[in-house]
Amino acid sequence: MLDIKKYIGKICLEDESKHLGTGFLIDKNKLITAKHVFINNNISDEDEKNIKIYFKEVEEQVKEVGIIKIIKHENRDIVIIELDEEMDEYFKMDVSDFHSGEKFITFGYSARKKTYGEKIYGQILIEDFKNNEQYDLDLHCPDFPALSTKMFKGISGAPIISDKNYVKGMIIKKPDGTESFAGIKFSKSIDFLKFNNVEVNSLGGDIPKVDDKYINRKKYEKDIIELLSKKKIVQVYGLSGIGKTQLVTQIINSEKNKFEKVYWIDIKDQNDGKIDLKKAIIFGKNKPINLEEIIKRYETLIVIDNLNNNAEDVFESFNNIQGNSSKLMITSLEKVFEEEYTYKIDYLTLEEAYKLFEKEKLGKIKSGVLKSFLNEIDRHPLLLRLIISLLKRDKNLKLEDIQNDYKNIHKIKDKNKNSVFFKRIVGRYIYDYEEILSHITTINNLFIEKSFMKKFGIIELQELISACIVNDNNTYYYYVHKIVLNSLKEILKENKYILEFKEVLKEYLEKKLDIRDIYYFKFL
Structure with a gap:
C-alpha cells in the first residue's frame, strides 16, 4: 500500500505553527495546492518568500522545504509551487474523467488535526457539484459528520487519489452542514499543467467520444x-x-x-x-x-x-x-x-428508431405516420439518419413520399430490394453533390485521406458529414460506410468529372512529393 503521507505536505508561513493548507508532490521539485490557500490568508508577494512546506518522513520525522516560486492558474483554483530541493518520490497524475460512484482516498492537514493530519475515504457522488462553477466534484464522505467548514480549514489542496494510486483532482472546500467535500478535477487544467512541465497521464490513450446523436441501445x-x-x-x-x-x-x-x-x-x-x-x-x-x-x-x-x-x-x-x-x-x-x-448487432428496435426521430425534433411528421413507416421498414440506423437528413434539407419532402417509395420497391420480386431502397435514398443526394460523390466512387475506398478530399470542396464535405454520407471520426481519414459506397458505385458508374479529379490528384502528389509528410504516406 502506498504511504501517501510522504507525498503530501503541510503548507505554512515562516514556521509549522502558522498553517495555511495542504499540498502534494507531482514532481521531484513541484507541489500543487489550491490558489485560495494564499488568497484567503492574505499572503502577499513578500510573504510568499517565507512559505515553508513540511513533510512527514520515517518515524514521523518532519522535513522542512523552502520554495523558489509560485505559479498561479489565471482562472482555476490551482497553483504549482516550485521547491528549492528535490524529493525522492511523488504522485503520478491522471487527467481522465471521474465517474459517479468512483472511490477515492485523501490525506490533509485540517484545523482539527493539523499536527498529524487525517486520512479520509469517500466516493464521487455526483459531478458538477451543486452547479457551482468553482467546483467540479461532490466528494461524499459518509463516515464524517456534518461538521463546520472551520473544523476542516487547512485541508484545501489535499489530493483526490484514485484506487490506482493516481491523483485525479484536489479538494478545495468543506461546505457547512454536509458530509461532502467540494473538489476540482485536473482534466480541466491540462494545458496549464503541461505548460509548466508537469507529466500528465490519461489512463488509457485517447478514445473516440460518443456521438451527440447516439441513441442508447x-x-x-x-x-x-x-x-x-x-x-x-x-x-x-x-x-x-x-x-x-x-x-x-x-x-x-x-x-x-x-x-x-x-x-x-x-x-x-x-x-x-x-x-x-x-x-x-x-x-x-x-x-x-x-x-x-x-x-x-x-x-x-x-x-x-x-x-x-x-x-x-x-x-x-x-x-x-x-x-x-x-x-x-x-x-x-x-x-x-x-x-x-x-455478439451480433441488428436493426434498431421500434422504440429506439422512434427516439432517433424524436431527438431530431421533426415536428412536421405525424406520430401515426412515423410509427407506420418504422413498422414497415428494416430499421437500419444509417438508413434512418440519411432519411432524417433528407427531411431536414428538403422542406417539401414528406415521410409519406419515402414510405410510398419503399412500398413500390417491395412490390418487386427481388431478394436485394432492401439494398435497392438504400440506393434510392442515397441517390437523392446526387443532384446536389454529384461531382464530389463521383470523386468518392473513383477513389473506391472506405477510407479517404482528408487533406486530399478537402481539395474538392470543404463546404460540400461538411454537408455530406452532416448528412451521414461521410463520417468524420478519424484524424487522417474520412470514412464512407460500405453500404453507402456500394450504392454510389451503382448509381455513378462513370465519373463525368474525371479530368478535374486527375488535375487535383496530380497537383496534390507533386506538392506532397517534396514534403513527404505523414499525410503523403497515409494517402499512398
Whole structure:
C-alpha cells in the first residue's frame, strides 16, 4: 500500500505553527495546492518568500522545504509551487474523467488535526457539484459528520487519489452542514499543467467520444458488457452502418474506469493495414507503441475497430499474452470467432428508431405516420439518419413520399430490394453533390485521406458529414460506410468529372512529393 503521507505536505508561513493548507508532490521539485490557500490568508508577494512546506518522513520525522516560486492558474483554483530541493518520490497524475460512484482516498492537514493530519475515504457522488462553477466534484464522505467548514480549514489542496494510486483532482472546500467535500478535477487544467512541465497521464490513450446523436441501445450495451466480463476477447459484428462503432464507443466510455489503460485502434491507421500488437498505432497518435508489453504490465482494454481481415491472427496473438486480465474488443462486418466470443448487432428496435426521430425534433411528421413507416421498414440506423437528413434539407419532402417509395420497391420480386431502397435514398443526394460523390466512387475506398478530399470542396464535405454520407471520426481519414459506397458505385458508374479529379490528384502528389509528410504516406 502506498504511504501517501510522504507525498503530501503541510503548507505554512515562516514556521509549522502558522498553517495555511495542504499540498502534494507531482514532481521531484513541484507541489500543487489550491490558489485560495494564499488568497484567503492574505499572503502577499513578500510573504510568499517565507512559505515553508513540511513533510512527514520515517518515524514521523518532519522535513522542512523552502520554495523558489509560485505559479498561479489565471482562472482555476490551482497553483504549482516550485521547491528549492528535490524529493525522492511523488504522485503520478491522471487527467481522465471521474465517474459517479468512483472511490477515492485523501490525506490533509485540517484545523482539527493539523499536527498529524487525517486520512479520509469517500466516493464521487455526483459531478458538477451543486452547479457551482468553482467546483467540479461532490466528494461524499459518509463516515464524517456534518461538521463546520472551520473544523476542516487547512485541508484545501489535499489530493483526490484514485484506487490506482493516481491523483485525479484536489479538494478545495468543506461546505457547512454536509458530509461532502467540494473538489476540482485536473482534466480541466491540462494545458496549464503541461505548460509548466508537469507529466500528465490519461489512463488509457485517447478514445473516440460518443456521438451527440447516439441513441442508447441498452440491451446490447448490457449484454456486451456482461460478455466482456466473462471473456477475454469479444467480437461485435453486423452490417455496415448498423451502429457497431458507436455502440462500442458508448460501452468503452462507460467501462474505461474499470481498467488501468484503454486503447482504441482503427485498422486503417496501421502502416501496413495489419494489426501487430508490438507496434500498433493507437487513436490520436502517430507513432507505434508496444501494446504487448503494456498488456503484460497493466489491466488493459483494447478496441480494434473495422477489423475484417486476419482477425484469427489477432485473436491468437492476444490470447497468447500471459499473466494479465486484459480484454480485447473487435468490431467486424462478419462473424469470425466461435459463438461464445461473438455478439451480433441488428436493426434498431421500434422504440429506439422512434427516439432517433424524436431527438431530431421533426415536428412536421405525424406520430401515426412515423410509427407506420418504422413498422414497415428494416430499421437500419444509417438508413434512418440519411432519411432524417433528407427531411431536414428538403422542406417539401414528406415521410409519406419515402414510405410510398419503399412500398413500390417491395412490390418487386427481388431478394436485394432492401439494398435497392438504400440506393434510392442515397441517390437523392446526387443532384446536389454529384461531382464530389463521383470523386468518392473513383477513389473506391472506405477510407479517404482528408487533406486530399478537402481539395474538392470543404463546404460540400461538411454537408455530406452532416448528412451521414461521410463520417468524420478519424484524424487522417474520412470514412464512407460500405453500404453507402456500394450504392454510389451503382448509381455513378462513370465519373463525368474525371479530368478535374486527375488535375487535383496530380497537383496534390507533386506538392506532397517534396514534403513527404505523414499525410503523403497515409494517402499512398
